[in-house]
Amino acid sequence: MLFASDLDQTLIYSRKSFRSEPAEEAIRLIETLEGREISFMTRKGIDLLKQAAEETLFVPVTTRTIEQFKRVTLFPEEIQTPYAVTSNGGNILRDGKPDEDWNRFITGELKNGLAREEMLEKFQEIVHEEWVLKQRTADELFSYCIIDRTKVPAELQGFTEWLDSAGWTHSMQGRKLYFVPKPVSKWAAIEYIQKTEGERTVAAAGDSLLDLCLLENADYAFAPKHGELQEQGRNSIETIYRTEQEGILASEEILAQVLEKARQEANVVS
Structure with a gap:
Protein backbone atom coordinates (compact mmCIF):
# COMPACT_ATOMS: atom_id res chain seq x y z
CA MET A 1 0.00 0.00 0.00
CA LEU A 2 1.16 3.52 -0.81
CA PHE A 3 0.63 6.05 2.00
CA ALA A 4 0.70 9.67 0.84
CA SER A 5 0.50 12.30 3.55
CA ASP A 6 0.60 16.05 3.78
CA LEU A 7 3.01 17.34 6.42
CA ASP A 8 2.11 20.70 7.98
CA GLN A 9 -0.95 20.50 10.24
CA THR A 10 -1.46 16.86 9.26
CA LEU A 11 1.65 15.08 10.54
CA ILE A 12 3.84 17.94 11.80
CA TYR A 13 2.89 21.03 13.81
CA SER A 14 4.17 24.38 15.00
CA ARG A 15 3.55 25.23 18.64
CA LYS A 16 0.80 27.65 17.59
CA SER A 17 -1.08 24.82 15.88
CA PHE A 18 -0.82 22.21 18.68
CA ARG A 19 -4.42 22.85 19.83
CA SER A 20 -3.55 20.98 23.04
CA GLU A 21 -0.85 21.09 25.68
CA PRO A 22 1.21 17.89 25.47
CA ALA A 23 3.97 17.47 28.04
CA GLU A 24 7.36 18.69 26.82
CA GLU A 25 8.80 15.20 27.15
CA ALA A 26 6.04 13.88 24.85
CA ILE A 27 7.06 16.05 21.87
CA ARG A 28 10.17 16.32 19.71
CA LEU A 29 11.53 19.20 17.67
CA ILE A 30 11.98 18.09 14.05
CA GLU A 31 12.61 21.38 12.24
CA THR A 32 14.52 24.58 12.93
CA LEU A 33 15.25 27.68 10.85
CA GLU A 34 18.00 30.10 11.75
CA GLY A 35 17.91 28.89 15.33
CA ARG A 36 14.11 29.15 15.64
CA GLU A 37 11.90 26.18 16.51
CA ILE A 38 9.54 25.48 13.61
CA SER A 39 7.87 22.06 13.71
CA PHE A 40 7.23 19.21 16.12
CA MET A 41 5.73 15.74 16.34
CA THR A 42 4.85 13.73 19.39
CA ARG A 43 7.29 10.93 20.14
CA LYS A 44 4.44 8.46 19.79
CA GLY A 45 3.59 9.97 16.38
CA ILE A 46 7.20 9.52 15.24
CA ASP A 47 7.18 5.88 16.33
CA LEU A 48 3.92 5.29 14.45
CA LEU A 49 5.28 7.03 11.35
CA LYS A 50 8.39 4.82 11.43
CA GLN A 51 6.12 1.76 11.53
CA ALA A 52 4.04 3.14 8.66
CA ALA A 53 7.20 3.75 6.60
CA GLU A 54 8.23 0.13 7.17
CA GLU A 55 4.82 -1.35 6.30
CA THR A 56 3.83 0.93 3.40
CA LEU A 57 5.44 2.91 0.62
CA PHE A 58 5.33 6.18 2.57
CA VAL A 59 5.47 9.35 0.47
CA PRO A 60 5.52 12.79 2.13
CA VAL A 61 3.38 15.15 0.02
CA THR A 62 3.77 18.84 0.73
CA THR A 63 3.22 22.30 -0.68
CA ARG A 64 6.63 23.20 0.70
CA THR A 65 9.45 23.87 -1.74
CA ILE A 66 12.28 21.35 -2.01
CA GLU A 67 14.44 23.54 0.23
CA GLN A 68 11.71 23.89 2.86
CA PHE A 69 11.00 20.14 2.82
CA LYS A 70 14.66 19.33 3.45
CA ARG A 71 14.55 21.28 6.71
CA VAL A 72 12.47 18.48 8.30
CA THR A 73 15.18 16.37 9.92
CA LEU A 74 13.17 13.13 10.05
CA PHE A 75 13.73 12.74 6.30
CA PRO A 76 16.09 11.07 5.58
CA GLU A 77 17.99 11.01 8.89
CA GLU A 78 15.54 8.62 10.58
CA ILE A 79 12.91 7.71 8.00
CA GLN A 80 14.00 6.70 4.51
CA THR A 81 11.50 7.72 1.85
CA PRO A 82 12.24 6.55 -1.72
CA TYR A 83 9.95 9.34 -2.94
CA ALA A 84 8.81 12.74 -1.73
CA VAL A 85 6.39 15.10 -3.43
CA THR A 86 7.10 18.80 -2.94
CA SER A 87 5.87 22.08 -4.41
CA ASN A 88 2.26 20.81 -4.26
CA GLY A 89 3.06 18.09 -6.79
CA GLY A 90 5.25 20.20 -9.05
CA ASN A 91 8.36 18.26 -8.03
CA ILE A 92 8.90 14.59 -7.24
CA LEU A 93 12.09 13.67 -5.42
CA ARG A 94 13.30 10.16 -6.18
CA ASP A 95 16.08 9.07 -3.84
CA GLY A 96 16.52 12.74 -2.98
CA LYS A 97 16.85 14.01 -6.55
CA PRO A 98 14.21 15.58 -8.83
CA ASP A 99 12.53 13.11 -11.19
CA GLU A 100 13.41 14.52 -14.60
CA ASP A 101 10.60 12.73 -16.45
CA TRP A 102 8.04 14.26 -14.11
CA ASN A 103 9.59 17.70 -14.44
CA ARG A 104 9.37 17.51 -18.24
CA PHE A 105 5.74 16.48 -18.01
CA ILE A 106 4.82 19.35 -15.66
CA THR A 107 6.70 21.88 -17.78
CA GLY A 108 4.73 20.78 -20.83
CA GLU A 109 1.41 20.94 -18.98
CA LEU A 110 2.06 24.47 -17.74
CA LYS A 111 2.76 25.74 -21.23
CA ASN A 112 -0.85 25.00 -22.12
CA LYS A 182 -4.39 22.94 -11.70
CA PRO A 183 -1.83 20.64 -13.43
CA VAL A 184 0.36 21.06 -10.33
CA SER A 185 -1.55 18.77 -8.00
CA LYS A 186 -0.65 16.36 -5.25
CA TRP A 187 -2.83 13.58 -6.67
CA ALA A 188 -1.28 13.78 -10.14
CA ALA A 189 2.16 13.24 -8.61
CA ILE A 190 0.97 10.39 -6.41
CA GLU A 191 -0.80 8.70 -9.31
CA TYR A 192 2.49 8.82 -11.24
CA ILE A 193 4.33 7.17 -8.33
CA GLN A 194 1.55 4.61 -7.86
CA LYS A 195 1.79 3.55 -11.50
CA THR A 196 5.60 3.55 -11.43
CA GLU A 197 5.70 1.28 -8.38
CA GLY A 198 2.64 -0.81 -9.25
CA GLU A 199 0.94 -0.17 -5.92
CA ARG A 200 -2.62 -1.47 -5.75
CA THR A 201 -4.07 0.79 -3.06
CA VAL A 202 -3.45 4.32 -1.79
CA ALA A 203 -4.08 5.79 1.65
CA ALA A 204 -3.89 9.56 1.95
CA ALA A 205 -4.03 12.21 4.67
CA GLY A 206 -4.36 15.99 4.52
CA ASP A 207 -6.05 19.05 6.01
CA SER A 208 -6.38 21.63 3.23
CA LEU A 209 -8.17 22.23 -0.07
CA LEU A 210 -4.88 21.47 -1.82
CA ASP A 211 -5.10 17.98 -0.28
CA LEU A 212 -8.69 17.39 -1.40
CA CYS A 213 -7.69 15.86 -4.74
CA LEU A 214 -5.59 13.33 -2.81
CA LEU A 215 -8.38 12.46 -0.41
CA GLU A 216 -11.05 12.14 -3.08
CA ASN A 217 -8.99 9.74 -5.18
CA ALA A 218 -7.40 7.60 -2.46
CA ASP A 219 -8.81 4.23 -1.43
CA TYR A 220 -8.54 5.31 2.22
CA ALA A 221 -8.67 9.01 3.15
CA PHE A 222 -7.98 10.70 6.49
CA ALA A 223 -8.36 14.32 7.58
CA PRO A 224 -7.75 15.92 10.98
CA LYS A 225 -10.59 17.58 12.84
CA HIS A 226 -9.19 21.04 12.07
CA GLY A 227 -7.76 23.02 9.18
CA GLU A 228 -9.07 24.41 5.92
CA LEU A 229 -11.20 21.38 5.00
CA GLN A 230 -12.96 21.71 8.34
CA GLU A 231 -13.39 25.48 7.91
CA GLN A 232 -14.83 25.03 4.41
CA GLY A 233 -17.21 22.27 5.51
CA ARG A 234 -15.47 19.70 3.31
CA ASN A 235 -14.80 17.21 6.10
CA SER A 236 -18.38 16.01 5.71
CA ILE A 237 -17.42 13.99 2.62
CA GLU A 238 -18.41 10.43 3.56
CA THR A 239 -15.32 8.76 2.17
CA ILE A 240 -12.98 10.83 4.37
CA TYR A 241 -12.28 9.57 7.89
CA ARG A 242 -12.28 12.55 10.23
CA THR A 243 -10.24 12.28 13.44
CA GLU A 244 -11.72 12.74 16.88
CA GLN A 245 -8.53 14.48 18.01
CA GLU A 246 -7.48 17.98 16.96
CA GLY A 247 -4.01 19.40 16.42
CA ILE A 248 -0.82 17.49 17.06
CA LEU A 249 -2.66 14.52 18.59
CA ALA A 250 -4.61 14.05 15.35
CA SER A 251 -1.34 12.94 13.76
CA GLU A 252 -1.19 9.91 16.07
CA GLU A 253 -4.78 8.99 15.29
CA ILE A 254 -4.26 9.24 11.52
CA LEU A 255 -1.13 7.10 11.64
CA ALA A 256 -2.78 4.45 13.80
CA GLN A 257 -5.66 4.24 11.31
CA VAL A 258 -3.28 3.98 8.35
CA LEU A 259 -1.38 1.15 10.02
CA GLU A 260 -4.63 -0.69 10.63
CA LYS A 261 -5.59 -0.38 6.95
CA ALA A 262 -2.09 -1.40 5.82
CA ARG A 263 -2.23 -4.56 7.93
CA GLN A 264 -5.69 -5.40 6.64
CA GLU A 265 -4.41 -4.99 3.06
CA ALA A 266 -1.38 -7.18 3.83
CA ASN A 267 -3.64 -9.92 5.16
CA VAL A 268 -5.80 -9.78 2.01
CA VAL A 269 -2.73 -10.10 -0.23
CA SER A 270 -1.27 -12.97 1.81
Missing part, protein backbone atom coordinates in the same frame (compact mmCIF):
# COMPACT_ATOMS: atom_id res chain seq x y z
CA GLY A 113 -2.40 27.15 -19.39
CA LEU A 114 -2.56 30.72 -18.14
CA ALA A 115 0.93 31.94 -17.30
CA ARG A 116 1.74 32.79 -13.69
CA GLU A 117 2.68 36.34 -14.71
CA GLU A 118 -0.77 36.89 -16.24
CA MET A 119 -2.47 35.50 -13.13
CA LEU A 120 -0.46 37.80 -10.87
CA GLU A 121 -1.21 40.80 -13.08
CA LYS A 122 -4.92 40.15 -12.52
CA PHE A 123 -4.34 39.68 -8.79
CA GLN A 124 -2.71 43.11 -8.53
CA GLU A 125 -6.14 44.66 -9.16
CA ILE A 126 -7.19 43.75 -5.61
CA VAL A 127 -3.80 43.76 -3.85
CA HIS A 128 -3.29 46.30 -1.08
CA GLU A 129 -0.50 46.50 1.48
CA GLU A 130 -3.08 46.45 4.28
CA TRP A 131 -3.85 42.78 3.68
CA VAL A 132 -1.11 41.41 1.39
CA LEU A 133 2.05 41.60 3.47
CA LYS A 134 4.41 39.61 1.24
CA GLN A 135 4.25 37.89 -2.16
CA ARG A 136 6.38 34.87 -3.07
CA THR A 137 6.94 32.39 -5.91
CA ALA A 138 7.65 28.74 -5.06
CA ASP A 139 10.06 26.78 -7.26
CA GLU A 140 8.85 28.80 -10.29
CA LEU A 141 5.63 26.76 -10.18
CA PHE A 142 3.04 28.67 -8.15
CA SER A 143 2.61 31.76 -6.00
CA TYR A 144 1.62 32.47 -2.43
CA CYS A 145 1.11 35.48 -0.18
CA ILE A 146 1.50 36.20 3.50
CA ILE A 147 -1.75 37.94 4.43
CA ASP A 148 -3.67 39.54 7.25
CA ARG A 149 -6.83 37.42 7.26
CA THR A 150 -8.76 40.02 9.25
CA LYS A 151 -8.43 42.49 6.36
CA VAL A 152 -9.10 40.26 3.34
CA PRO A 153 -11.43 42.22 0.99
CA ALA A 154 -14.71 40.89 -0.37
CA GLU A 155 -13.22 41.22 -3.87
CA LEU A 156 -11.09 38.13 -3.21
CA GLN A 157 -14.10 35.90 -3.81
CA GLY A 158 -14.61 37.29 -7.31
CA PHE A 159 -10.91 36.86 -8.03
CA THR A 160 -10.88 33.22 -6.91
CA GLU A 161 -13.93 32.49 -9.07
CA TRP A 162 -12.07 33.96 -12.05
CA LEU A 163 -8.99 31.99 -11.00
CA ASP A 164 -10.89 28.71 -11.11
CA SER A 165 -12.20 29.42 -14.61
CA ALA A 166 -8.67 30.31 -15.70
CA GLY A 167 -7.28 26.89 -14.74
CA TRP A 168 -5.86 27.74 -11.33
CA THR A 169 -6.89 26.86 -7.78
CA HIS A 170 -6.45 28.58 -4.45
CA SER A 171 -6.08 27.68 -0.79
CA MET A 172 -5.98 29.78 2.38
CA GLN A 173 -4.01 28.14 5.18
CA GLY A 174 -3.35 30.24 8.24
CA ARG A 175 -1.62 33.41 7.06
CA LYS A 176 -0.79 31.96 3.62
CA LEU A 177 -2.89 32.32 0.48
CA TYR A 178 -1.82 29.99 -2.35
CA PHE A 179 -2.48 30.28 -6.09
CA VAL A 180 -1.63 27.02 -7.89
CA PRO A 181 -2.10 25.98 -11.55
